[in-house]
Amino acid sequence: xxxxxxxxxxxxxxxxxxxxxxxxxxxxxxxxxxxxxxxxxxxxxxxxxxxxxxxxxxxxxxxxxxxxxxxxxxxxxxxxxxxxxxxxxxxxxxxxxxxxxxxxxxxxxxxxxxxxxxxxxxxxxxxxxxxxxxxxxxxxxxxxxxxxxxxxxxxxxxxxxxxxxxxxxxxxxxxxxxxxxxxxxxxxxxxxxxxxxxxxxxxxxxxxxxxxxxxxxxx
Numbered sequence: 001x002x003x004x005x006x007x008x009x010x011x012x013x014x015x016x017x018x019x020x021x022x023x024x025x026x027x028x029x030x031x032x033x034x035x036x037x038x039x040x041x042x043x044x045x046x047x048x049x050x051x052x053x054x055x056x057x058x059x060x061x062x063x064x065x066x067x068x069x070x071x072x073x074x075x076x077x078x079x080x081x082x083x084x085x086x087x088x089x090x091x092x093x094x095x096x097x098x099x100x101x102x103x104x105x106x107x108x109x110x111x112x113x114x115x116x117x118x119x120x121x122x123x124x125x126x127x128x129x130x131x132x133x134x135x136x137x138x139x140x141x142x143x144x145x146x147x148x149x150x151x152x153x154x155x156x157x158x159x160x161x162x163x164x165x166x167x168x169x170x171x172x173x174x175x176x177x178x179x180x181x182x183x184x185x186x187x188x189x190x191x192x193x194x195x196x197x198x199x200x201x202x203x204x205x206x207x208x209x210x211x212x213x214x215x216x217x218x219x
Contacts, residue, residue, distance in 0.1 A: 167205025
C-alpha cells in the first residue's frame with residue numbers, strides 16, 4: 001500500500017487517479033484549493049488536504065506531504081488567469097513541490113506534463129507558447145533534481161471512457177488519450193517504483209496499460 005500525495009487533487013485526471021488508487025488499496029491524499037472540493041474528494045475515498053500552491057512555502061507543503069511514499073504533480077492553471085497564473089502553478093508550483101518533496105524525504109515524484117506537439121495543428125492563442133515553454137522548463141527542473149522522477153507527457157486529453165489500452169514510449173507520434181487511461185498509467189507507475197528517471201509520452205493505443213508500463217521496468 002502506497003500513501004500518494006496528489007498536488008492538484010481536484011483536477012479531472014487527479015480525481016480519476018484517486019478513485020483507482022483507492023480501488024487498489026492505496027491511500028491518496030489530495031491537495032485541493034477550495035474548501036467545497038473536500039466533499040467530492042472524500043466520496044472518492046481520498047483524504048482531502050486543503051492547501052493553495054500560491055500561498056504555501058516549501059516547508060509548509062513538506063509538512064502536508066510528510067509520510068507519503070510518492071508525490072504526483074497534476075496541478076495546472078488550465079489556461080485560467082493568463083500567463084502569470086500558468087507560470088505560478090505549472091512552473092513555480094512544480095518547483096515548490098519538488099523542494100517540498102526533498103524536505104519531506106520523499107524520493108518518488110511523478111509529473112503530468114504536456115506532449116511536445118500538443119495542438120500544433122490548431123490555431124492557438126499567443127499564450128499557448130508561454131504554456132508550452134513553462135511546461136518544458138518544469139520538466140527540465142524535475143529532471144535535474146536528485147528525485148526518483150517520472151515525467152508523463154499525455155497527448156490531447158479526452159473525456160471519453162478509458163479503454164485500458166495505450167501507446168507509451170520515449171518518443172511516439174502525437175495523438176489523443178482519455179483521461180481515464182492517463183490516470184491508469186499513473187497508477188501503474190506508482191506500483192512500479194523501479195520505473196524511474198524516464199520521460200514517457202502517452203496516447204491511445206493497443207497495449208494494456210500494465211504491459212506498457214512493464215516495458216519501462218525491464219528496459
